[in-house]
Amino acid sequence: MLMAGTSLEILSINVWHVLMAIGNLLILVLILKKFLFKPVQNILKQREEEVGKIYSDADEALSKANEDKALYEQKLMDAKSEADSLIKLASEQAKRESGDIVSAARKEAERRLKNADDDIELAKKKAAEDMMDSISDMVIDLAEKVVEKEIDKDSHSALIDDAINRLGDSL
Amino acid sequence: MEIEVTGAKILFELPFGITITETQVNMWIVMAVIAGLCIWLTHDLKVKPTSKRQIVAEFLVKTAQNFVEGNMGKRFAFFTPYIAALFSLALGCCFVSLLGMYPPTSDLNTTLGWAAITFVLITFYKFKTNGLGGYLKGLTEPIFIMAPMNVIGEFSTPISMAFRMFGNVVSGSIISALVYAALASANSALFGWLPGFLGEWANNYPILQLGLPAVLSLYFDIFSSVLQSFIFCMLTMLYIKSAAEVE
Amino acid sequence: MERALVLMGCAIGAGLSMIAGIGPGIGEGYAVGKACEAIARQPEQKSSVTTTMLMGCAVAETTGLYGFIMGLLLILLAPGMFLKKL
Numbered sequence: 001m002l003m004a005g006t007s008l009e010i011l012s013i014n015v016w017h018v019l020m021a022i023g024n025l026l027i028l029v030l031i032l033k034k035f036l037f038k039p040v041q042n043i044l045k046q047r048e049e050e051v052g053k054i055y056s057d058a059d060e061a062l063s064k065a066n067e068d069k070a071l072y073e074q075k076l077m078d079a080k081s082e083a084d085s086l087i088k089l090a091s092e093q094a095k096r097e098s099g100d101i102v103s104a105a106r107k108e109a110e111r112r113l114k115n116a117d118d119d120i121e122l123a124k125k126k127a128a129e130d131m132m133d134s135i136s137d138m139v140i141d142l143a144e145k146v147v148e149k150e151i152d153k154d155s156h157s158a159l160i161d162d163a164i165n166r167l168g169d170s171l
Numbered sequence: 172m173e174i175e176v177t178g179a180k181i182l183f184e185l186p187f188g189i190t191i192t193e194t195q196v197n198m199w200i201v202m203a204v205i206a207g208l209c210i211w212l213t214h215d216l217k218v219k220p221t222s223k224r225q226i227v228a229e230f231l232v233k234t235a236q237n238f239v240e241g242n243m244g245k246r247f248a249f250f251t252p253y254i255a256a257l258f259s260l261a262l263g264c265c266f267v268s269l270l271g272m273y274p275p276t277s278d279l280n281t282t283l284g285w286a287a288i289t290f291v292l293i294t295f296y297k298f299k300t301n302g303l304g305g306y307l308k309g310l311t312e313p314i315f316i317m318a319p320m321n322v323i324g325e326f327s328t329p330i331s332m333a334f335r336m337f338g339n340v341v342s343g344s345i346i347s348a349l350v351y352a353a354l355a356s357a358n359s360a361l362f363g364w365l366p367g368f369l370g371e372w373a374n375n376y377p378i379l380q381l382g383l384p385a386v387l388s389l390y391f392d393i394f395s396s397v398l399q400s401f402i403f404c405m406l407t408m409l410y411i412k413s414a415a416e417v418e
Numbered sequence: 419m420e421r422a423l424v425l426m427g428c429a430i431g432a433g434l435s436m437i438a439g440i441g442p443g444i445g446e447g448y449a450v451g452k453a454c455e456a457i458a459r460q461p462e463q464k465s466s467v468t469t470t471m472l473m474g475c476a477v478a479e480t481t482g483l484y485g486f487i488m489g490l491l492l493i494l495l496a497p498g499m500f501l502k503k504l
Contacts, residue, residue: 008178014280016189021284024198029256035209037252040232043216331480338483402476
């Protein structure tokens, strides 16, 4: 009855054909799993991973940028304070140096003033001595001229010296 | 006009009484086409889709996943390839008739085989959720006298599924054949009396067969087959899901 | 005579088996009418209502298909089966 070229009845049940239908369906399940679902799901997973990576990279970059910003702000603050301290230091040094210079100048001036005073004193002394000499001579001459031999140099020298000394003291 | 309604032609004979009919050969053709389509759609996938092919492949996969997860829940997401294979094979086997080939779904063995898988899955999940005792106890509800009816009910599920698909496709092809035959006889009745070569020509080339069978084929081969494939998958999913629910 | 009787019985049985078409016809018409009402009430649920309706129609069609298959058996298989015994 089942010969090549003939047809099956329209409602016939053949166990082999049922099993073949089941097998065909299961084979197609495997084919679809292997050739359609697995590659596409792999791709979808890869895409998800990539998107996740992009997000995490962005987060990382953002946090790094924030870190950098904080670092730069810190550095800026440091630089500012350093500059402040430098300026302070410099101004202090300048103040100190200027004080030094001023005091040195003052000292020099004082020294010079003192020298000048000494010179003046010396000159005064010298002048006074010269004057004393010349005055004593002049007084003697004057007195000789005034008294004309009335005054003996030797006898009156004590008196004259006394007068000169008084003169010198008043100078 | 002879109208012959037969099953699949037997093409080869193998030992042990195994025969290869048009059903199997056409099903293998459909499977090869589906496999080739899958390989073509996925042959060079990229993370950044550049081709329409890849977008179509991703759309198909996502649609199948959403369909299965929407009807069965996330727990049964691993059923997606099975449902997709069932749907594509049923659809392809019905669409074969558009090319004038013998549709494998109009062979009862095919639909019976697919329904048997569904039956095995339903029974497996009933055992898994309720255990053997619970399953047997469920058969005797509401009272033990109803047990034979319940057993028949268990078996009627796959049989009704198989006969639904088979009946739809076969009724379509039988009605198409009847309409073809009717149009041929109407043609010879209308134009066959013409003298000379005109009558012969009209008998040999029945022009009335041009219009109506196309409309019928639109309904029976496309609408009905899509609907029946969809319903076969839907019923499989719903039965399995309800079998796995704890009562 | 017996052959004629067998064939007659098969043909009448096949014709009667298509009475089963009444049930699905009424049932599906009722289902589609209810679905139209549902869509009119909630147009935003149109797709899910349509899907459910088609499912229900297909399930309701089953008994009609049983009748069709009985008719098929009676016309295509039963005459051969019974006539062989005569």
